[in-house]
Amino acid sequence: MSCRRHLDRERGSAVIEAVIGVPAFMLFVALIVFAGRVAIAHQGVQSAAADAARSASIARTQGAAQTEGNTAAATSLANQHVNCVTTTVSVDTSGFASPVGTPAKISATVTCDVNLSDLSLPGVPGSKAITATMSSPLDTYRER
Numbered sequence: 806m807s808c809r810r811h812l813d814r815e816r817g818s819a820v821i822e823a824v825i826g827v828p829a830f831m832l833f834v835a836l837i838v839f840a841g842r843v844a845i846a847h848q849g850v851q852s853a854a855a856d857a858a859r860s861a862s863i864a865r866t867q868g869a870a871q872t873e874g875n876t877a878a879a880t881s882l883a884n885q886h887v888n889c890v891t892t893t894v895s896v897d898t899s900g901f902a903s904p905v906g907t908p909a910k911i912s913a914t915v916t917c918d919v920n921l922s923d924l925s926l927p928g929v930p931g932s933k934a935i936t937a938t939m940s941s942p943l944d945t946y947r948e949r
Contacts, residue, residue: 835926846887846919847935853881854939857894857913862941867898870911878915889917890932900943912940 860877864870874896882889893916900909915937922931 832926835924839921839924839926839929842921842924843919843933843935846917846933847937849882849885849887850915850917850935851937851939852885853878853887853917854913854915854937855941856881857896857915858911858939858941861896861898861913862900862911862943867901870898870901871896874911874913878913882915882917887917888920890920891918892916903943905947906945908945909943910940911943912938914938 857874857878861870861874864873875894878894879892882892893914895914895916897912897914900911903909916934917936918932918934920932921929
């Protein structure tokens, strides 16, 4: 009989554990998804900045370098399926002004506001800005 009383006192404890445990577990899973999405977007933005810098560094003129850099960054982000609310690409083409024989480089900065509005987590903003800057050398003896 004592065993039966013991079981009666614990009746419903599994429901209480589930009510407390399941939301905590779901929050944990949502935070993992958030961290993964931000990490993948960061990798994509770095890759886009590297592609933009490389494409700009092989262009023949400053104007073409700016256009090539913007196009390469947009293409790279699209190919990697990075969901940006807004994208800003800035290509520093001042290396074209250096004289032939002088080492110079082209830098590209890509900023992407990653869309996080579909994650309904408390304290998570609707978007997060991720920025990456990469550079690529110009050919030292190329005519500029």
